[in-house]
Amino acid sequence: MDLPRHHTIRETSHRIIDPFTDHQLATLGRALRLDPGATVLDLACGKGELLCTWARDHQTVGTGVDLSTVFVAAARERATSLNVDVTFVQGDASSYVAHEPVDVASCVGATWIGGGVVGTLELLGRSLKPRGIALIGEPFWRAGPPNEFLSLPDLVRQLGDAGWDLVEMVLADEHSWDRYVAAQWLNIRRFLDEHPDDELAPAFREELSTGPLDYVTNQRPNLGWGVFALMRRP
Template sequence: MVDVHRYHEISESTHRIMNPLAPEQVVLLGEICGLGHDQRQLDLASGKGEMLCQLASRHGIAGVGIDVFFPYTTVATARADELGVSHLLEFLEGDAATYASEPASFDVVSCIGASWIGGGLAGTLDLMVRAVRGGGWLLMGKPYVQNDPSPAVHEQLCEGGDFVDLAGTLVRFEDAGLDLVEMVLATEETWDRYAASQWLNVAQWLDEHAHDPDAADVRAIRDHLRRSYLAHGRHHLGWGVFVLRCR
């Protein structure tokens, strides 16, 4: 079976942002947090580093991004160079769950699209809370269910995750001692852009790698994800970045 990172490297080969938000929504998050020059952000599972690079470029923040997949940290470092913010940002390869930051040392701590890394949402929020200074911001990007799926569809949607609706998501944040103060949600259009652009990337890769040993697996995963998105995900799965502060 093809490695999950390898699959996403292929399916998201043209993506700078590996989540269903539009670029302007990522920028909006920086505005919501009122970011400025003297501030620092820690981004857990930073992918290709686009959020930190954009926020450093627009708001002058400094930051650290950690991702377990080395090719992405290389892309992130090159992007920081390209945008002239490499003196502000550091991208590290590693398991973000074990990153030992100085406690309460960041103004913003984000985890966008990897809410499981701390052993589940509660554990990941706990990691984030430890790293953020008093009065700082947490940005948690994750899926939620919507439009009341049947239990069978709900189970298919979660596929190893544990997602609830928006009200249930609020309860989980409250249980973690956090106040939900804002949110930026993907729209049907931005979800389609994220999902459908991956189909084309995979189709092009398959054209160019017909004899690759991973080709059959890559095609099977793409087929499964495409069918599941069109059958259920598009209607029943939402995605958002939730802006949180410690109570």
């Protein structure tokens, strides 16, 4: 199993596969007050930037799991370049449980692995120490009536109803959304220039023709995203 090619092509230049900047990711790490040696499990870890930079900055150790062979290869290269104690596994994160309970278990931006927020929290909880922290990265609707996503108050309510205390959060902003989404347009354009006859070219051409206007009209002003730190209630 592997991720479809269009995902990895679209995010060729990204190290963080979410609408977070380096600064926001670092802010989250500091907010959690991580101790040296703390253990972290990151499911659907992408290119491993969370694990690698926190290991560098906070001396944590950890494991990342992702379906994409491309992303896992990039994550391993990043860990080697930073000389940090992080392991990456290529495989299906939806059933992965840590061999030993961890201090932090995260799924940042891929709650589909558990069938949604509640199911993903249940999955993360199987790997957590009794007072461990679960991290969930999830979109929410900022403006207008909620559509496929919950509003921020409803999302926070859902987390509480599932039996977890919200203890920290860091939210994306329009700038960090730009750095995630707009950067994809250049990746797509360069791919089209280099591979005009690729089977993905027609769909990418349509995406580049219509995507920017749709983004600035609908997604940028209306869609939020954040990482929520949670501890299970006694």
